[in-house]
Amino acid sequence: MTVLIDPPAWPAHGTLFSHLVSDASLAELHAFATSIGVSRRAFDLDHYDVAAERYDVAVAAGAVPVDGRELARRLGASGLRVPGRARRAAKADALLARWDALLPGARDVGVDLVERWHEPHRVYHGPEHLVHALDSLALLEGRQPGVPDDVVAPWSAGGGATSGSEAGDDPDHVPRSGVATQLALWFHDAVHDGEAGRDEERSAELARTRLADHLGTSVVDEVARLVLVTTDHSPAPGDGPGALVSDADLAILGSAPDRYARYARQVRAEYAHVPDDAFRTGRAAVLRGLLAGDALFRTPQGTTLWEAPARKNLHDELTTLDTPT
Missing domain, CATH: 3.40.1170 (MutS, DNA mismatch repair protein, domain I)
Incomplete structure (x- = not known):
């Protein structure tokens, strides 16, 4: 270094x-x-x-x-x-503004999450990835990317959050479409220790723990389930929310070539402790696994926006890994 x-x-x-x-x-x-x-x-x-x-x-x-x-x-x-525009969107105050609009009355949870996303060992799996995933989800859900979604949840009406058990039993305390998917992205890499599978399990458990006092049981369960979808990005047929979360998390694969190249460099930097030969072997295996499936994206919007460019990006990176300079 x-x-x-x-x-x-x-x-x-x-x-x-x-x-x-x-x-x-x-x-x-x-x-x-x-x-x-x-x-x-x-x-x-x-x-x-x-x-x-x-x-x-x-x-x-x-x-x-x-x-x-x-x-x-x-x-x-x-x-x-991190480019200037992305850096501004990924700063703690900007992220907290988005969180406050999504889940009013849960500032302590937002502060904890923002601190986690800014942990010093993260390079790709940091706040810029969170912003990109949230903005990609907004595209898929027909919302405007980069603008906090002004969700005034009914469970916070009247100045206080309803308890988890009450909210879970009352149909009036079911948040509108899109809240669970956004929360899942906030939590999906909240624990990132580089242990595939275990990180997602710990992130899902963190969601259960931190959201229990703010949302009903059924909603918390759904957020935790959606976090686990990002383990292998294989939502079941008919799982619309799971497809949205999976596609938003993978959207970086279909980004413009220069942005994808920066993503690839960020991934390498995050694993700087791994020797070059071992990294190339492992990364190539990941890319081949992604390319082997029938489809990377599970929503019609995601397929239209990102499938073709993602496959080209993956093929191009794989070629680079197979022919190192």
Whole structure:
């Protein structure tokens, strides 16, 4: 790993700031920032803002000084870069605004989830993925992506949440279509320790625990079930909500080639501890498994939007893995 820093040139708060980045690992970037006394509050999803008076300290500790253009190039090549628009949407305050609109009165749950999605070891499975999945779900459900869905749930009317048992027994406390699918995406990678299958099980259990005081039992059960659908993305025939959640989670596969390439770099960066040969073998097996199925997407909208470009993206990445430079 190399930690890079550009010259102090960005004015704010009465001083100038540098950007401090890593070309390989966010976890090691966080460790470096801590070692030179830079607060985690200075982290902005792919870089730290470092005040001018800390520049010499960072260089003395091992940060390599480069100009802004070189820093941007190295950050982009690493797969860790988050573009400005995506970075703004993935910030904690923006995500909390979306959460508050979805489930009023459950701010503590939202804060916990946002903190989880911003854990330092995440690269692809971080807040940008959450935003992309939520926006993809909005497309599938006919809502406007990027706009908080103003859901004023009947169980919060009158200033207090109805208890789980009461809400589950009262048909008036069933949220309208789309709430369970959105909540499932909020929780689907809430636990991400790199253990396939177990992560989804733990995320589903977290949904049960954190939502029990805010939603009826039947709704909580449905959210947990939908989280588990993302284990293998194989919803049963006729499972409309499961198909929506699965397609939204996989939508990145059908993104534009440049966005897909960044996704692939992010996945590699998230597994930076895995040697190249082992990563190529494992990743190629995953891609072949995806391509072997009859369809990646299970909704008509998802098939129309993403099936063809996803298969091309997967084939192109697989070719790259099979012929490494």
